[in-house]
Amino acid sequence: MKRVFSVFPFHFRRAASRFLLKIVPARRVVCASVACGALLACTPSYDWRTVMNNDDGYEVTLPAKPRSDERKIEIAGKSMTMRMQTAEAGDAVFAVGTVVLPSADPQLQRATLDFLQQGLARNVNAKPEARATQVDLAAGGRVFGSEIEVKGEGGERRESRTIHARFVARGAHVYQVAIVSDKAPPREQAEQFFTSFKLF
Structure with missing residues (x-):
């Protein structure tokens, strides 16, 4: 079966918090047990580890063992x-997305950056106001x-979501580094994630 996921493929562990960004319908969902989800919901744990991604040219610190996936998308x-x-x-x-461009064309970089920003914000019915x-x-x-x-409501149940994301282009790659949650995580945890992201 062909794997398909959205610009930001994820679901939350708690059934009441499932939220899929809808640029492309998601078919691949990874589930956790109810007991594990309830435990994490009550006492979030951050088991930080550094992940080196040599193929995509970055390193980042993530709060749990990461899952990986990929798909084809069309931009411009x-x-x-x-x-x-x-x-x-x-x-x-917490997620890092990498779009592999056919070339390092600046116009294509900009189109891809705009595609990612608009796509994330659209899922909570918000308008992205990017800052440098x-x-x-x-x-x-x-x-x-x-x-x-951005913060807004999304999904069939119109649940509140907060999205904090950074975007950068380098060569033939465009990166999306994002946190999506019911409510913003502690500032120090968010900063640890964002500042740990480094490009090779």
Whole structure:
């Protein structure tokens, strides 16, 4: 069966908190046990570990063992591959998505960045108001990126969701680094995640 997932493929462990972004219908959902979900919902744990992704050129610290997947997407009339690594802690999903472009064309980079930003915000019926940020390079230095924080209601039950995401293009890759949750995780946990993301 062909694997299909949205720009941000995830679900929350608690049945009451399931939320799938809808740019593409999700068919692949990974479930956790009710007991485990209830425990995590009450006492979120952050088991931080550094993940090196040599294929996509980044490292990041995630709060749990990540899951990986990929699919084909179309942006600006071009077919591309999007790969995802996601980890869950409590009711929050931490994820890094990488879109592999056919070239490092700046116009295509911008179209892809806009596609990702609009797609995330649309799922909570919000308008992304991006602000400038900087993303560290593992070898030192920084590159410019953008950042959004949106909150709204999404899903069939119109549940409240918070999305905090950063976006950056480098060469033939565009990255989406995001946290989606019922409510924003503690600021120090979010900062640890975002500042740990470094490009090779």
